[in-house]
Amino acid sequence: MAILKTEAIVLRNYKWSETSNIVTLYSQDFGKIKAVAKGARRANTRFVNSLNPVTQSQILFYSRNSGGLHILKEASSINYFPNLKREIEKFAYASAVCELTEYLTADSQPSPSAYYTLHQTLNKMEDSPLEDLKKLFWHFELRMFALVGYCPQLSKCASCGSSSESPSISFSLLWGGLLCEECKRKDTAAIQLHPGTIKFLRMLQKVEIEKVRNVKVSPFLEREVEALLDAFWRYHTGEYRKLKSLHVLRQIK
Ligand SMILES: [Zn+2]
Structure with a gap:
């Protein structure tokens, strides 16, 4: 050994x-x-x-x-990470970050980028105010999805690859992203999103962690983003799992 x-x-x-x-x-x-x-x-x-x-x-x-x-x-x-352990809300989000990492990554497959993303997110959560935690968690989710090959396709049609000017609002879990007008019939269960939600998610995919706190989100978009990322995560983990840490937090709030 x-x-x-x-x-x-x-x-x-x-x-x-x-x-x-x-x-x-x-x-x-x-x-x-x-x-x-x-x-x-x-x-x-x-x-x-x-x-x-x-x-x-x-x-x-x-x-x-x-x-x-x-x-x-x-x-x-x-x-x-004493602050993450001291405050229940911080601990819940930090635990969700760990939970997501555990489920999304395979055993003994080194990824310095995944380690860096995980470490950087916990560091940032440690020093951030509570109102930034949710956005930092979404930012982490999008990074990890991309690192393990599930990056949601938000810039062109996930089926035919066309990037027409008319903004698509149909998000297909099956195809892993937006579907254009032509392709949206391929998934009748596609989720209809507000154009602002798509814009917000695109921005969050690109922005550096240091700038996450400057990204503004309305309560309506917040609900839509949360529901979409939850659905996306459950779809890809195959077992329709709930993230236990956040489930507990929602129960006590
Ligand atoms: Zn298409």
């Missing part, structure tokens, strides 16, 4: 046995990995704290190539 070292973000941590946990991490060098943390249920040590979800840590692990679980040897936190 090789021993490997990398930086990683803890996505999930759950009980495996009386003394051990299984930790899912998204690492800078090896993509998503799952590892056993022996002794993680015993003491409140530095090792245990650095394996809490929504924590960036330096880890050392024994690698198993056969698809089995890796074994964590050491872990120490680099950034504990």
Whole structure:
């Protein structure tokens, strides 16, 4: 077994046995990995704290190539993201970011861009006011969809590729984007969007994270964007999953 070292973000941590946990991490060098943390249920040590979800840590692990679980040897936190842990709304959005990463990425497929996007989003959420969280989450969703090959097609017809001047407002989950006037009959379940929603999403696809807070959104567009991205996500995960973290937040609000 090789021993490997990398930086990683803890996505999930759950009980495996009386003394051990299984930790899912998204690492800078090896993509998503799952590892056993022996002794993680015993003491409140530095090792245990650095394996809490929504924590960036330096880890050392024994690698198993056969698809089995890796074994964590050491872990120490680099950034504990205290603000994300302190406020329930921040923690819910940060957890949703981790949840989405876990579902959308494959095991042991390194993607420095995905790691960078994940890390950058958590950093930004840590220092942002609550009203920016939703937009930062949407921005993250669009980036991750693009990185895993599900980028919603918003600039031309997702079926025939034409980019006519007349703005299309039919969004097809089946085709993964907008359908032109000619093609919209190919999906009778296409969602009709307000032109402002499409414009907003296009802008969000392009804008750098630093500028996200300047992007304005009305309550109407907010509802439409949220419903569309929710539907898009559920369609692509295949199981019509709800993002647990945000579901909990909506229940208590
Ligand atoms: Zn078309």
